[in-house]
Amino acid sequence: MINSKIRSDITCEESRKCVKADFMGSRIVIPDKLRKQTLQLAHEGHQGIVKTKLRLREKVWWPGIDQDAENLVKSCRACQVVGPVPKQEPIKRTQLPDGPWQDLCADLMGPFPTGEYVFVVVDYYSRWQEVAILKSVTTDKIIRLYKCNFMSTVINFVIWKFWLSSVKVIKSNGYPAIRD
Helix, strand or coil: CCCHHHHCCEEECCCCCEEEEECCEEEEECCHHHHHHHHHHHCCCCCHHHHHHHHHHHHEECCCHHHHHHHHHHHCHHHHHHCCCCCCCCCCCCCCCCCCCCEEEEEEECCCCCCCEEEEEEECCCCCEEEEEECCCCHHHHHHHHHHHCCCCHHHHHHHHHCHHHCEEEECCCCCCCCC
């Protein structure tokens, strides 16, 4: 049964094919029984909501066609598995520091299957790396690592002693260290 609001736009031909005439030209009006099959045919190739709607609008029409197309694509398992690829933000270049041990990058990885964590510190200028393996993570352990392990060389000791106030440490904002 055709709604009275749209009946004036629809003409039925001798072949019992109903056509909706509108600003887009003539489109075939699809009965309820054939809508699901028509949607699936339009969505072959799994090209997303916009292209599925476009393919439907070129040839066919029924009340709520856009919403039906959106619902089909959103519930399509193949489209959900593959899904749209999220846009990656461009990599931002960090400005190279004036000298070594001015800007440090620190990151904590884990826990690994062994229950251990890996704490890494990298100097942005020289790319020097210091790595420590931890059984557990606390703020006090991280501070001790900075003071003892990572500042053990003569150069690091001098930097720690004289340039401490100018050192900038950049962390990944990942796993927080826990205070005991």
